[in-house]
Amino acid sequence: xxxxxxxxxxxxxxxALSRNCTENINSTSAMQKVQVLTHKIYHKGDxxxxxxxxxxxxxxxxSGSAKASTMTFEADEQIVDFYFPGDLLGTDGFAHKLHxxxxxxxxxxxxxxxxxxxxxxxxxxxxxGRQQLLSTMSLNTLNQQQQLMNVHSMTSIQRLTRFLLDLxxxxxxxxxxxxxxxxxxxxxxIANYLGMAIETVSRLLTSMQQQGLIHVQxxxxxxxxxxxxxxxxxxxxxxxxxxxxxVMQHAMLRSATEYPLSGTNM
Amino acid sequence: xxxxxxxxxxxxxxxALSRNCTENINSTSAMQKVQVLTHKIYHKGDxxxxxxxxxxxxxxxxSGSAKASTMTFEADEQIVDFYFPGDLLGTDGFAHKLHxxxxxxxxxxxxxxxxxxxxxxxxxxxxxGRQQLLSTMSLNTLNQQQQLMNVHSMTSIQRLTRFLLDLxxxxxxxxxxxxxxxxxxxxxxIANYLGMAIETVSRLLTSMQQQGLIHVQxxxxxxxxxxxxxxxxxxxxxxxxxxxxxVMQHAMLRSATEYPLSGTNM
DNA sequence: CGACTGTTTGATGAAATTCAAGCACAGTGG
DNA sequence: CCACTGTGCTTGAATTTCATCAAACAGTCG
Numbered sequence: 001x002x003x004x005x006x007x008x009x010x011x012x013x014x015x016a017l018s019r020n021c022t023e024n025i026n027s028t029s030a031m032q033k034v035q036v037l038t039h040k041i042y043h044k045g046d047x048x049x050x051x052x053x054x055x056x057x058x059x060x061x062x063s064g065s066a067k068a069s070t071m072t073f074e075a076d077e078q079i080v081d082f083y084f085p086g087d088l089l090g091t092d093g094f095a096h097k098l099h100x101x102x103x104x105x106x107x108x109x110x111x112x113x114x115x116x117x118x119x120x121x122x123x124x125x126x127x128x129g130r131q132q133l134l135s136t137m138s139l140n141t142l143n144q145q146q147q148l149m150n151v152h153s154m155t156s157i158q159r160l161t162r163f164l165l166d167l168x169x170x171x172x173x174x175x176x177x178x179x180x181x182x183x184x185x186x187x188x189x190i191a192n193y194l195g196m197a198i199e200t201v202s203r204l205l206t207s208m209q210q211q212g213l214i215h216v217q218x219x220x221x222x223x224x225x226x227x228x229x230x231x232x233x234x235x236x237x238x239x240x241x242x243x244x245x246x247v248m249q250h251a252m253l254r255s256a257t258e259y260p261l262s263g264t265n266m
Numbered sequence: 267x268x269x270x271x272x273x274x275x276x277x278x279x280x281x282a283l284s285r286n287c288t289e290n291i292n293s294t295s296a297m298q299k300v301q302v303l304t305h306k307i308y309h310k311g312d313x314x315x316x317x318x319x320x321x322x323x324x325x326x327x328x329s330g331s332a333k334a335s336t337m338t339f340e341a342d343e344q345i346v347d348f349y350f351p352g353d354l355l356g357t358d359g360f361a362h363k364l365h366x367x368x369x370x371x372x373x374x375x376x377x378x379x380x381x382x383x384x385x386x387x388x389x390x391x392x393x394x395g396r397q398q399l400l401s402t403m404s405l406n407t408l409n410q411q412q413q414l415m416n417v418h419s420m421t422s423i424q425r426l427t428r429f430l431l432d433l434x435x436x437x438x439x440x441x442x443x444x445x446x447x448x449x450x451x452x453x454x455x456i457a458n459y460l461g462m463a464i465e466t467v468s469r470l471l472t473s474m475q476q477q478g479l480i481h482v483q484x485x486x487x488x489x490x491x492x493x494x495x496x497x498x499x500x501x502x503x504x505x506x507x508x509x510x511x512x513v514m515q516h517a518m519l520r521s522a523t524e525y526p527l528s529g530t531n532m
Numbered sequence: 533c534g535a536c537t538g539t540t541t542g543a544t545g546a547a548a549t550t551c552a553a554g555c556a557c558a559g560t561g562g
Numbered sequence: 563c564c565a566c567t568g569t570g571c572t573t574g575a576a577t578t579t580c581a582t583c584a585a586a587c588a589g590t591c592g
Contacts, residue, residue, distance in 0.1 A: 070411065078415040094397075094404035123400075124390050131360075134389075137403045138360035144410035145336065149344040151417050152461035156548065187571065195418035197549055202572050218557090218571085422580070453539065463581050468540055484539090484589085 039112045048089065048103040048111060055093030057113045061085050064109020065184040068092070068101040079193040080144070082185065084170055091137050106184040151195055154233070159194050160204050162233045164214070168223055179226075183219040305378045314355065314369040314377060321359030323379045327351050330375020331450040334358070334367040345459040346410070348451065350436055357403050372450040417461055420499070425460050426470050428499045430480070434489055449485040
């Protein structure tokens with residue numbers, strides 16, 4: 001199989017997106033170009049790799065979605081990230097030459113492999129490839145820090161709202177509706193990821209629906225009032241001047257955080 | 267491989283550690299070898315770089331300590347990391363080609379510069395250098411995730427205890443006493459980093475002192491009962507079998523998390 | 533000395549968890 | 563077709579942790 005395996009279809013040559021693929025999704029384009037890609041299909045509940053597995057390759061999500069988690073010593077799960085088409089996976093393995101995460105698919109998904117040899121060659125010989133890998137890994141850390149900051153400084157309702165808006169943004173970047181979200185993860189996963197009880201997630205979703213901010217039908221969520229949702233995220237619980245800050249600027253910064261290289265690639 | 271650089275002098279030629287330099291501190295040795303290093307001294311409160319500054323170099327802490335922080339939209343600080351001798355700084359800049367953090371020194375400190383050109387050359391031409399940079403950056407992300415996990419699953423007392431034990435481990439790895447800690451950061455910094463109120467930090471330290479776990483004298487902390495402190499971190503707030511888990515295994519895992527390459531370098 | 537930052541301690545309150553119970557939906561098998 | 567079972571989700575009531583507010587104290591430095 002080669003890089004041309006998507007060419008003949010209406011889907012994007014490199015990242016299997018149906019449209020709106022004029023910019024790099026998570027900076028993986030150079031890798032995809034340089035490498036001979038092989039891909040494989042997984043189903044809901046399958047694991048791509050587990051903590052402790054040998055670190056042999058990096059992966060790129062082509063379609064579907066997945067979660068990465070670690071296990072605490074008490075053997076309970078902590079979800080650290082969700083992955084969507086175009087995302088690069090597996091860089092957790094560089095630290096110990098073993099994978100540190102479990103990656104589990106949330107639905108039927110397809111994934112490309114890039115062998116470590118290929119990654120090495122790319123990083124050694126391609127300036128762009130090097131930049132993209134380092135940029136993506138740096139960004140991973142920044143995103144985790146952002147997440148940490150959210151837990152420290154935002155209330156539950158703000159975190160959940162932020163989560164929905166982030167998801168909306170990600171899906172929009174991949175050519176899907178920014179208002180109609182189909183959650184591929186359970187409430188348990190969301191609660192785990194955001195560090196709250198499932199009951200809290202459930203209560204907050206109900207409350208948001210009652211306020212007319214969203215419409216909830218099982219895993220289908222419709223965002224009815226995104227400007228107001230943005231305000232909720234920005235409002236300092238302690239200050240009276242809720243929503244006074246520049247929402248557009250905030251949205252732009254968020255966007256820049258997820259797609260840092262768009263400026264350099266266009 | 268690179269462990270012989272401590273041989274000839276009482277102070278380490280490369281990382282300014284007085285002793286116990288038989289293993290790589292945070293995997294920066296290859297970088298230090300390849301480069302012609304220049305270093306500079308900073309004082310308490312000085313900044314190495316700020317968010318938005320041009321990304322021109324990476325840095326290695328030689329002595330002293332520093333904190334990295336980001337600013338929220340409400341303009342309050344969130345500390346994301348503390349740095350000690352041997353630590354690599356500045357990889358936050360890869361994401362946007364601008365620094366994302368503010369790095370501020372907590373005491374008089376010295377720092378080495380590695381220009382981006384030098385970093386590029388190293389990564390392109392040295393297999394070991396490449397591994398070390400990628401490993402360090404991967405580890406940064408894993409550590410942030412660990413931190414996130416701690417916030418989600420541990421109580422305040424557990425997080426603070428964990429913080430002290432981690433600090434102890436770091437200092438011990440750098441040849442200092444693992445029992446006698448001199449905090450270079452304020453209570454405010456600690457509270458900010460751990461996501462709690464200063465008052466909580468203060469109360470918990472007092473409480474731990476009353477239980478005979480530690481002795482507190484301003485910034486001087488003495489760890490009096492580290493095994494018990496480990497138990498506190500491990501005990502699930504909900505289970506009755508506190509401290510039943512394998513403390514040694516836990517300590518080893520923690521250690522492995524901070525020093526991933528020690529196994530590959532010895 | 534007084535102004536300052538950094539820290540401690542107490543009283544109160546709010547946010548979110550835990551415990552407990554029940555509902556909705558999908559798949560299975562009689 | 564309908565009970566039966568399991569998973570995922572919702573809702574209510576009581577509890578707990580921790581933050582906030584308020585005040586006072588301890589060292590430091592100009």
